[in-house]
Amino acid sequence: NAGVTQTPKFQVLKTGQSMTLQCAQDMNHNSMYWYRQDPGMGLRLIYYSASEGTTDKGEVPNGYNVSRLNKREFSLRLESAAPSQTSVYFCASSRDSNNSPLHFGNGTRLTVT
Amino acid sequence: GESVGLHLPTLSVQEGDNSIINCAYSNSASDYFIWYKQESGKGPQFIIDIRSNMDKRQGQRVTVLLNKTVKHLSLQIAATQPGDSAVYFCAENRIYNQGGKLIFGQGTELSVKP
Numbered sequence: 122n123a124g125v126t127q128t129p130k131f132q133v134l135k136t137g138q139s140m141t142l143q144c145a146q147d148m149n150h151n152s153m154y155w156y157r158q159d160p161g162m163g164l165r166l167i168y169y170s171a172s173e174g175t176t177d178k179g180e181v182p183n184g185y186n187v188s189r190l191n192k193r194e195f196s197l198r199l200e201s202a203a204p205s206q207t208s209v210y211f212c213a214s215s216r217d218s219n220n221s222p223l224h225f226g227n228g229t230r231l232t233v234t
Numbered sequence: 235g236e237s238v239g240l241h242l243p244t245l246s247v248q249e250g251d252n253s254i255i256n257c258a259y260s261n262s263a264s265d266y267f268i269w270y271k272q273e274s275g276k277g278p279q280f281i282i283d284i285r286s287n288m289d290k291r292q293g294q295r296v297t298v299l300l301n302k303t304v305k306h307l308s309l310q311i312a313a314t315q316p317g318d319s320a321v322y323f324c325a326e327n328r329i330y331n332q333g334g335k336l337i338f339g340q341g342t343e344l345s346v347k348p
Contacts, residue, residue: 125277154336163323164278164338179335211277219334220266220285220327225277 123147125226127212133232134202142197142229144212152218153195154179155187157208158228164211170195171218202233246345253311255342257324260305266327266334269298269309271320272341278323281309311344319346 128143146153154169156179166179170189184206186198195214199206209230213223247253259267265286270278284291284298284307291298297310307324321341327334 156338161340163340164325166335166337169335180337213277222268222280222283223278223336224280225270227275227277 125212125214125224127210127226127229129229130227131230133234134199135234136203138202139198139200140202141199142210142212142231143194144196144226145194146212146214146224147193148214148216148224149192150214150216150224151192152215152221153189154213154215154223155185155195155197156211156213157181158211159208167197167210169218199231202231204233207231207233243340244343244345246347247314249314249316249346249348251314253309253314253318253344253346255309255311255322255324255344257307257309257339258305259307259324259326261326261328262302262305263329264326265329267298267300267307268325268327268336269296269307270323270325270338271318272323273320281322314344314346316346316348319344 125146151172155167156164158164165181168187170176173192188196209228211228213225215221215223268283269281272278282293282298295312299308321343323338323341325336325338
């Protein structure tokens with residue numbers, strides 16, 4: 122089992138460019154999440170999908186969109202990247218959306234210039 | 235406002251000593267708590283969890299204590315090893331209308347001296 126796989130590992134964008142971060146899990150988990158991690162801010166929830174076919178906003182959703190493509194895959198899209206979106210992005214999954222530990226990928230380091 | 239926070243941003247311990255990492259939370263409705271370990275360049279790794287109907291849970295070399303009276307969570311690592319050096323995060327499952335959301339604290343960096 123690979124667990125949670127994120128691509129790409131690194132990305133540099135210019136302001137205004139768009140891109141999609143990909144995430145896939147092979148643990149048959151129902152719930153998936155996108156977090157961003159910034160120095161001194163900890164992990165902040167961007168969007169989550171409690172189950173296939175549903176998505177909901179987290180703490181910091183502005184500037185992002187998500188797609189739960191199927192049970193395995195949950196993508197995060199930046200339509201018009203801004204320097205404030207420079208961060209490390211983590212995808213995670215859990216068996217369900219309540220009282221289940223999250224399993225994280227190894228992150229995508231995004232720099233917006 | 236509500237917060238999940240850590241008392242110490244950094245902790246330095248001697249190899250072989252026990253480590254204690256503390257976490258305070260303010261939402262008394264939170265029903266589930268988790269400790270994660272994050273090594274440089276990697277994603278957070280699950281260590282141990284505890285539900286609000288318990289006050290202590292033990293794993294391999296780790297113990298989590300939950301004091302709901304003062305809303306305090308701690309992680310104890312026995313016989314700390316160099317491989318334990320990492321950033322440790324506590325997280326609480328806050329209850330909202332649509333279910334729970336895991337909210338993370340800012341992290342404590344543990345440094346183990348040989």
